[in-house]
Amino acid sequence: QKEVEQDPGPLSVPEGAIVSLNCTYSNSAFQYFMWYRQYSRKGPELLMYTYSSGNKEDGRFTAQVDKSSKYISLFIRDSQPSDSATYLCAMSSRNTPLVFGKGTRLSVIA
Amino acid sequence: GAVVSQHPSRVICKSGTSVKIECRSLDFQATTMFWYRQFPKQSLMLMATSNEGSKATYEQGVEKDKFLINHASLTLSTLTVTSAHPEDSSFYICSAEDRTSSTDTQYFGPGTRLTVL
Numbered sequence: 001q002k003e004v005e006q007d008p009g010p011l012s013v014p015e016g017a018i019v020s021l022n023c024t025y026s027n028s029a030f031q032y033f034m035w036y037r038q039y040s041r042k043g044p045e046l047l048m049y050t051y052s053s054g055n056k057e058d059g060r061f062t063a064q065v066d067k068s069s070k071y072i073s074l075f076i077r078d079s080q081p082s083d084s085a086t087y088l089c090a091m092s093s094r095n096t097p098l099v100f101g102k103g104t105r106l107s108v109i110a
Numbered sequence: 111g112a113v114v115s116q117h118p119s120r121v122i123c124k125s126g127t128s129v130k131i132e133c134r135s136l137d138f139q140a141t142t143m144f145w146y147r148q149f150p151k152q153s154l155m156l157m158a159t160s161n162e163g164s165k166a167t168y169e170q171g172v173e174k175d176k177f178l179i180n181h182a183s184l185t186l187s188t189l190t191v192t193s194a195h196p197e198d199s200s201f202y203i204c205s206a207e208d209r210t211s212s213t214d215t216q217y218f219g220p221g222t223r224l225t226v227l
Contacts, residue, residue: 008151034215043116043203043218044154088153090216097144098216102153 003027006089006101015110019076023089023101026070030091030099033065035074038086038103047087048074079108112138114206116219123194124227130190131222133204139184140206144216145177148201160187194226 006023013019021035031052036044048063050056050072056063062075072091076083089101113136123129133143141162146154158168158179166179178190187206191198201223205216 036218041201041221041223043114043221044205046215046217049215097156097159100154105151 003099004089004091004101007104008102010105010107012107012109013079015079015081015108017079017108019074019079019083019106019108021074021076021087021089021104021106023072023091024070025072025091025099027091027093027099028067028070029093031067031094032092033063033072034090034098035061035063036088036090038088040085044088081108081110083108112136112206112208112215112217114140114204114217114219116204116222118222119220120223120225122225122227125195126193128190128192129194129224130188131202131204131224133187133189133206133219135185135206135208135217138206138208140187140208141184142207143181143187144205144207145179145187145189146203146205148203148221150201154203157189191224194224196226199224199226 004025033050035048038044050065053065053067060077064073084107086103088103090098092098115134117132143160145157157172158166160166160179160181162181168174181187203221205218
């Protein structure tokens with residue numbers, strides 16, 4: 001079993017839809033959880049950061065972490081064509097390198 | 111968020127030559143920088159962890175003599191691909207960790223696309 005599992009998609013949704021992106025993981029030591037957005041041929045951009053369990057909201061983005069289920073989610077409300085990108089989940093424990101999911105390719109169709 | 115730059119953004123070179131890629135943290139000091147490689151439609155693959163003032167730690171399967179890393183200051187790390195071959199063609203991305211923040215967050219550079227002819 002890989003440390004971090006993420007469905008690569010592609011996921012295609014109409015503009016305005018709510019998007020749900022998810023990752024599961026196996027290492028219970030992970031306590032830092034991040035979501036990165038990567039546009040084609042660009043470096044990843046940090047979107048959301050969450051420490052331990054709980055929810056965090058930033059504009060149209062909500063990140064959720066459920067450590068008991070080893071499951072994290074990113075929700076995008078009122079999705080826009082400009083949200084079309086690859087979304088990577090990443091996680092780590094203290095002072096260890098980030099472990100990335102494979103990324104989910106999202107297309108938001110106008 | 112913090113800014114990390116990479117130079118060059120794109121490089122094309124002949125087989126057998128060496129290529130140096132620079133990674134800079136522009137508005138914070140990064141004691142630790144990371145170098146990743148990414149193939150098309152694949153996730154990031156960690157190559158090595160670079161700590162300022164000490165030797166880099168390479169991931170299994172990454173040749174340290176092939177991919178030379180130097181982290182001479184708190185804002186600059188370099189990756190040199192020595193005697194590059196076509197199979198080294200890839201997207202190389204660095205990241206820098208801002209440990210002054212409470213989050214230990216990594217910020218990524220824009221990446222360098224290397225094409226070896």
